[in-house]
Amino acid sequence: MAYTASVKVGTVPTAYTVLVDCGSSEFWLVSDTCKQRGRRVPFGRSTSQTVQFWEGSWGTAYEDDSSLTGLFVLDDVTVGGRTLPGLPFGSAVTLTGTLAADPYDGIMGFGFADSSRTGAPTILDALVDAGFISNHITGWKLSRNADGRNDGEITFGGENDAIFFKDRQVFVQNLSGGRFKTWKVSIDGISMDGSQIISAGVGIVDTGCTEVLMHPFDAFAIHNVVPGAVLLRDSTYAFPCDAQPMLSITIGGSQFDVDPRDVVGYTLPNGFCRSNIFPDEMRQQGEVLLGVAFLKNVYLTLDVTRDRIGFAELR
The missing domain is CATH 2.40.70.10 (Acid Proteases)
Structure with missing residues (x-):
């Protein structure tokens, strides 16, 4: 079971479904140039006029040996109604392992900014830096399908x-x-x-x-x-x-x-x-x-x- 959240990115904000993962620190979306994107909602020049590309590339790997490589980008990102203008994050151009088959459009990491392979702040850090929340804290309640309730939540800035x-x-x-x-x-x-x-x-x-x-x-x-x-x-x-x-x-x-x-x-x-x-x-x-x-x-x-x-x- 994967737990996901919705974020909006780009000129006319496009909604993306991202895995919420405290085991990693990067925020990234599948690129519109990714050959393994399948039916996922891609991100890039085809979806946003305000996207900017940095020089250089990045990559990371996960516990299950899946991995990705991609490019550095900047664009406006909206999380829970709070917009972070010109946020740096990663795009995924190539995917291997389970990442190539996963249905979600990217991953939002809740680890530590110093550990990020993109060198960009985490979404949590960006929300604090922008003044939307005061504390570098998240509170998590993960729902259980067998209970028949979609009551999972993440509280940014507290509990x-x-x-x-x-x-x-x-x-x-x-x-x-x-x-x-x-x-x-x-x-x-x-x-x-x-x-x-x-x-x-x-x-x-x-x-x-x-x-x-x-x-x-x-x-x-x-x-x-x-x-x-x-x-x-x-x-x-x-x-x-x-x-x-x-x-x-x-x-x-x-x-x-x-x-x-x-x-x-x-x-x-x-x-x-x-x-x-x-x-x-x-x-x-x-x-x-x-x-x-x-x-x-x-x-x-x-x-x-x-x-x-x-x-x-x-x-």
């Missing part, structure tokens, strides 16, 4: 206290640093069906990833305590579709339970359902990528100024 329990909120410092920092937290422990599997570890927060990713040894230990869990030929796991695996992740001394519906994924031809806990050889033991399967169960606060991450129980 929506009405949808989470403020007294059940914890903040933890970001562990990441350096040139390409991410949102990384200390994990106190991970349990499955009441049994602690990982005593301590590190979590990488990523709204652009659907699953929870962990080292293959950790993934085996997690699934080994779930009745009926099986290892598939592609080295992922599956459950009986009526399974009720109870995954819990403790952060900042608070335990956050994951709805079993977010652990049990889509139905496979063999009658089982895919596990949304994926083994990933890129991860170290004890390192977990906390994707949407976990993040749907918390209210997430990303505080750039204080370099900290908040987790709270939803109402």
